[in-house]
Amino acid sequence: MRIGERAAIGYERLDMTLGSAASGLTFQTPLIFEQGAPGRSGASLPPLDVPEVDPKAHFGDLAREASPGLPEVSEPEAVRHYVRLSQQNFAIDTGMYPLGSCTMKYNPKVNEWAARLSGFANLHPLTPDALAQGALELMHRLERGLAGVCGMDRVTLHPSAGAQGEYVGLMMIRAYHQAQGRSPKKVLIPDTAHGTNPASCALNGFKAVPFPVGRDGIVLASELAPFVDDDVAAIMLTNPNTVGLFESNIAELTQMVHEKGGLVYGDGANLNALMGKARPGDLGIDVMQFNLHKTFTTPHGGGGPGCGPVGYKSILAPYAPVPLVERDENGTYYLDYDRPESVGRVRAFHGNFGMMVRAYAYLREMGPEGLERATELAVLNANYLRVRLGELWHVAYDRPCMHEVVISDKHLKDTGVTTLDIAKRLIDYGFHPPTVYFPLVVKGAMLIEPTETETLQTLDRFVEVMAEIAAEAERDPEIAKGAPHLTRLRRLDEARAARKPVLRYTA
Numbered sequence: 001m002r003i004g005e006r007a008a009i010g011y012e013r014l015d016m017t018l019g020s021a022a023s024g025l026t027f028q029t030p031l032i033f034e035q036g037a038p039g040r041s042g043a044s045l046p047p048l049d050v051p052e053v054d055p056k057a058h059f060g061d062l063a064r065e066a067s068p069g070l071p072e073v074s075e076p077e078a079v080r081h082y083v084r085l086s087q088q089n090f091a092i093d094t095g096m097y098p099l100g101s102c103t104m105k106y107n108p109k110v111n112e113w114a115a116r117l118s119g120f121a122n123l124h125p126l127t128p129d130a131l132a133q134g135a136l137e138l139m140h141r142l143e144r145g146l147a148g149v150c151g152m153d154r155v156t157l158h159p160s161a162g163a164q165g166e167y168v169g170l171m172m173i174r175a176y177h178q179a180q181g182r183s184p185k186k187v188l189i190p191d192t193a194h195g196t197n198p199a200s201c202a203l204n205g206f207k208a209v210p211f212p213v214g215r216d217g218i219v220l221a222s223e224l225a226p227f228v229d230d231d232v233a234a235i236m237l238t239n240p241n242t243v244g245l246f247e248s249n250i251a252e253l254t255q256m257v258h259e260k261g262g263l264v265y266g267d268g269a270n271l272n273a274l275m276g277k278a279r280p281g282d283l284g285i286d287v288m289q290f291n292l293h294k295t296f297t298t299p300h301g302g303g304g305p306g307c308g309p310v311g312y313k314s315i316l317a318p319y320a321p322v323p324l325v326e327r328d329e330n331g332t333y334y335l336d337y338d339r340p341e342s343v344g345r346v347r348a349f350h351g352n353f354g355m356m357v358r359a360y361a362y363l364r365e366m367g368p369e370g371l372e373r374a375t376e377l378a379v380l381n382a383n384y385l386r387v388r389l390g391e392l393w394h395v396a397y398d399r400p401c402m403h404e405v406v407i408s409d410k411h412l413k414d415t416g417v418t419t420l421d422i423a424k425r426l427i428d429y430g431f432h433p434p435t436v437y438f439p440l441v442v443k444g445a446m447l448i449e450p451t452e453t454e455t456l457q458t459l460d461r462f463v464e465v466m467a468e469i470a471a472e473a474e475r476d477p478e479i480a481k482g483a484p485h486l487t488r489l490r491r492l493d494e495a496r497a498a499r500k501p502v503l504r505y506t507a
């Protein structure tokens with residue numbers, strides 16, 4: 001029973017890292033608020049060497065009257081608390097994370113080395129340009145690098161995420177139309193698109209108009225045609241799209257929209273399938289976002305600081321956010337705020353600079369050949385999984401895919417085991433679940449993106465585990481229905497956690 005043996009190894013490993021659920025012992029993590037004791041401390045501060053001040057005099061009503069009641073803990077208690085929390089989570093550093101559309105690829109440690117260099121890490125955001133030449137040069141070089149990869153004229157590094165990048169790109173499109181005395185209202189979006197696309201439209205006062213994609217999973221000119229008219233401000237296209245297929249009619253689609261005066265927004269989240277092979281700028285895209293935490297190996301973080309630069313063609317240059325990093329004739333870098341038609345500031349200071357250092361380190365580490373090779377391996381890995389998983393699972397669009405593949409669990413319908421159950425059961429086997437129930441056009445969808453860094457052994461093990469889960473579903477559906485069995489917490493109420501988060505500790 002090879003599969004069983006491997007699964008057992010997975011159990012043991014998880015058992016060690018996640019606690020003793022499998023061995024029948026109860027495992028309780030003490031909360032940090034229940035640890036420590038008054039006077040206990042992990043820091044040794046020097047004696048006060050400046051005059052003491054009265055907080056009331058300086059901060060008025062904002063000054064605290066009483067202590068905030070934070071736990072007083074020793075260094076080992078604080079370290080154990082955070083390390084334990086990190087072990088209760090799943091991370092790309094502990095296992096494969098095939099979360100389709102999100103490109104959870106390995107974050108090379110050289111990025112962290114670069115971002116921690118004192119000249120970068122300790123630079124104050126208000127440092128005068130003359131004293132921040134190295135940082136400005138890095139931003140300038142990153143901009144040129146990203147523009148080169150995508151065939152764009154310029155790139156703003158300000159937005160903090162892909163979604164904010166979309167929002168900023170559409171702001172620029174709106175400003176472009178307004179400068180011509182036009183105010184078209186509609187933005188066309190295929191029905192496979194990511195939910196952030198219509199949200200970015202709504203926030204910009206545009207009306208998101210969905211249109212259906214063809215049966216093959218890609219947009220057909222004939223299906224788009226009835227939607228294209230003078231009131232179209234833009235079309236938003238994701239290429240490859242969210243079912244992992246290359247939009248092979250893209251030149252025709254972008255031309256149709258351009259002819260009516262509209263622009264083309266490219267959702268760049270899936271750039272991991274194109275780098276070094278095709279440039280969105282050459283395919284007719286006018287403006288696009290980069291998700292540095294997807295394609296360019298910066299951490300996804302837990303909603304922490306991110307960076308979603310926006311590349312644009314020169315027709316949109318007047319409207320780009322301020323400031324821009326420019327270089328004068330003496331080779332000195334400076335921040336240019338003098339841009340009267342700009343959409344303005346979209347972010348405090350200069351964006352999340354630490355992410356820019358990491359992405360630049362990755363670009364330089366890989367070089368053009370490395371990026372091209374990464375794309376090839378990402379696509380190869382996805383196609384390997386398409387064929388191997390296809391032996392058992394239904395492949396939604398069974399032809400060569402790009403960097404991700406959609407399968408469905410429809411052959412398990414009679415077992416009563418749902419897509420969510422399968423996702424949860426994967427956690428017990430040491431894999432992060434793929435994206436489930438998205439794209440919406442495929443029933444019971446699992447969108448799987450292995451990325452270029454997974455080895456053949458890992459991919460084979462994933463296929464075997466998926467087969468084992470399917471066999472379990474037929475044999476004893478309750479196993480998957482009760483999964484995950486090995487995590488500290490089982491199934492959370494995700495909707496309530498998002499809508500009514502408990503952010504304060506109460507004893």
Ligand SMILES: *Cc1c(COP(=O)(O)O)cnc(C)c1O
Pocket residue numbers: 101102161162163164194196197238242267269270291308
């Ligand atoms: C991830 C993603 C986005 C949003 O990007 P964030 O950086 O998560 O805000 C938009 N579109 C697609 C297709 C994505 O996969």
